[in-house]
Every structure is written in structure tokens, then in C-alpha cells.
Amino acid sequence: MMDLDVKPYDPIMDVIEIEGTRYSGQFFRELGCNFLSMVGQVLRIDKKENGIITVTRLKEKEENGPIDNKPRPRE
DSSP: OOOOOBOOOBTTTTEEEETTEEEEHHHHHHHHTTHHHHTTOEEEEEEOTTSEEEEEEEOOBTTTBSTTOOOOOOO
16 A cells, blocks of 8 residues: 655645645545534535635525535435
8 A cells, every 4th residue: 555645734824735636724624523513514625726625515505405406316
């Protein structure tokens, strides 16, 4: 197994580089904060123009269903 190439975290820029891709600290905060309450939530991964990966939590509108208004498949 190959080692994961992880560069040191840059607290000023709030960025960490993993395998050549830069991620915002917010990405990992969203994934790590109260994980059990996040089960079933939808996260969108966005790549910004400066190459830093960030995550957006998609919120559902209670009255209109999912934010994209597309029906979800039933399991």
C-alpha cells in the first residue's frame, strides 16, 4: 500500500493539500462535526477557480421537497 501524500495544514489560508488537491478546512469541518446528525444529508463538492475544493451542505425546503425539486428514488 502506498502512503498518502498529505502536506502540512496552512492555518492562514485554511487549506490542506492531499494527493495534489487543495481542500478547504471547512470541507473537513463539515464532515467531522456531529457526524451522526449528518447521516442522510446531501453534500455538494465544489471546485473553486483557485483550485481549492470546498463543500456545500444542501438544505431541503420543507414545504417543497429537495432543493433541486427533483423527486428522490424510493429504496
